Amino acid sequence: MKTLRDSSYIFLFITVLVIELLIGVFAEFSDIEILPFLILLFYISINKFSNAYILAFFFSGIYYDLFYTSNYFGFTSAKFLSIGIIINFVNSKLNDNLFSEFLVFVLAVAIYKFEFIIYAFSFIQLTIIFLISVINYFLFKLINITLKRDVFKKSI
Amino acid sequence: MFQEPQKRRNYIIYILFIFLSGSIFLVDLFSNKKFSNLISDNTDFLFPVSQEASGFFDSLELNFIKNKNTLITENIRLKNEVIELRKLKLINERLVEEIRSNNELIKNVNFENFVYYKSTILIKNTEDEYLISGGRNINLNKSDLILNEEGFVVGYIVKVFDDHSLISSIINSDFSIPGIDKYGNQYLITSNREELLINSIYIEEVNLNIDYISTDVVFDHIGQFPIVRLSNEEVSSANNKISGVVGIDYKFNFNSNIYIVKEK
Numbered sequence: 058m059k060t061l062r063d064s065s066y067i068f069l070f071i072t073v074l075v076i077e078l079l080i081g082v083f084a085e086f087s088d089i090e091i092l093p094f095l096i097l098l099f100y101i102s103i104n105k106f107s108n109a110y111i112l113a114f115f116f117s118g119i120y121y122d123l124f125y126t127s128n129y130f131g132f133t134s135a136k137f138l139s140i141g142i143i144i145n146f147v148n149s150k151l152n153d154n155l156f157s158e159f160l161v162f163v164l165a166v167a168i169y170k171f172e173f174i175i176y177a178f179s180f181i182q183l184t185i186i187f188l189i190s191v192i193n194y195f196l197f198k199l200i201n202i203t204l205k206r207d208v209f210k211k212s213i
Numbered sequence: 214m215f216q217e218p219q220k221r222r223n224y225i226i227y228i229l230f231i232f233l234s235g236s237i238f239l240v241d242l243f244s245n246k247k248f249s250n251l252i253s254d255n256t257d258f259l260f261p262v263s264q265e266a267s268g269f270f271d272s273l274e275l276n277f278i279k280n281k282n283t284l285i286t287e288n289i290r291l292k293n294e295v296i297e298l299r300k301l302k303l304i305n306e307r308l309v310e311e312i313r314s315n316n317e318l319i320k321n322v323n324f325e326n327f328v329y330y331k332s333t334i335l336i337k338n339t340e341d342e343y344l345i346s347g348g349r350n351i352n353l354n355k356s357d358l359i360l361n362e363e364g365f366v367v368g369y370i371v372k373v374f375d376d377h378s379l380i381s382s383i384i385n386s387d388f389s390i391p392g393i394d395k396y397g398n399q400y401l402i403t404s405n406r407e408e409l410l411i412n413s414i415y416i417e418e419v420n421l422n423i424d425y426i427s428t429d430v431v432f433d434h435i436g437q438f439p440i441v442r443l444s445n446e447e448v449s450s451a452n453n454k455i456s457g458v459v460g461i462d463y464k465f466n467f468n469s470n471i472y473i474v475k476e477k
Contacts, residue, residue, distance in 0.1 A: 081337050082467075092339075108226050115230055119237075123253050125338045127371040127379050130249040131237030138234060142227045149220075172340050176386035177406045 066113035071120050073097050088185050095169050096197045102144035114138050140168050163190045330473040348374045362470040366440045383461055392426035392440045400426050402440055409441055413455040421448045435476045
């Protein structure tokens with residue numbers, strides 16, 4: 058049962074990762090990107106952080122390194138796992154309000170896109186990262202509200 | 214009360230997995246990517262839908278239509294014909310565009326010793342690298358040059374898969390290619406994603422009247438292909454060094470006409 062659960066999480070993560078790449082295709086390579094995989098990582102990191110997702114983090118990174126990048130093997134896995142642990146840690150230390158949560162999301166985007174900040178640091182890049190954060194945070198809140206709605210409490 | 218120790222245990226396991234990823238990274242680094250290439254060379258997976266599967270769905274659709282009455286069948290047939298005609302119109306427009314870009318390429322490049330494979334962009338990854346069509350199936354290798362329709366180098370291959378390849382393009386910050394001018398001066402051309410940065414690495418003759426910087430066989434390239442045009446750009450010289458900055462106007466999209474150049 059545990060193996061089935063872990064496999065389904067791995068499958069979910071890889072599917073969302075492929076969807077993120079396909080959204081990039083439909084968006085015709087715009088700088089302002091929609092990042093469903095990052096939203097998933099963020100959601101798991103702050104709401105469902107546990108060991109159950111560790112293999113999903115690890116293997117989705119391995120899959121990405123194998124088929125979509127020229128990175129060394131394990132690089133993206135380490136990045137995804139670091140996002141999970143850093144975001145959970147920072148979120149637990151901050152107050153539970155919208156602004157703090159948004160700041161943590163900006164941090165998650167900054168780690169996710171750290172190559173752009175390190176290799177091509179400019180005001181334009183920072184603006185793009187901020188805009189990506191705003192759009193994706195809005196989507197994250199939308200998904201979060203939808204998932205939190207308790208259908209059993211609703212009157213029929 | 215029990216949450217904190219549990220959380221700490223989670224952190225420890227996550228950190229252990231980060232170390233595991235780091236160990237794999239180091240193995241791959243010190244084996245010069247032999248480890249990752251071994252796996253990616255033997256498996257190939259880009260999209261989850263295969264050609265056979267889409268053919269299967271097409272035949273199912275045809276069987277379904279056959280069972281309808283004649284009038285509906287005729288109606289569907291006509292609709293399909295219109296769709297087919299629209300598709301043909303689109304194909305025709307695409308072919309006209311391809312002929313135009315091929316003519317453009319013919320004007321700019323040498324066809325004697327080289328063969329040009331037309332390629333298309335498939336996907337952009339989160340590091341802004343592009344996956345293009347064509348891989349081991351057309352005998353591509355690492356460092357093969359990618360040209361645009363004007364014959365300018367816009368990238369090179371960094372990883373080859375069965376039917377697609379990963380390229381480093383002029384909009385990637387790790388793009389780096391050596392080039393030579395007509396005086397024999399050698400340069401290293403790098404990118405900061407918005408501009409190409411040109412810095413001399415070997416000076417034969419200090420002359421700022423540089424038209425083009427091109428690839429060359431001295432850098433193990435297969436021939437001379439222009440990388441940047443400097444005739445209308447500002448180039449400076451100081452301490453026996455030549456440098457310049459050229460803005461990147463080229464934009465990649467799905468209609469980009471890109472070519473992979475190989476020796477005949």
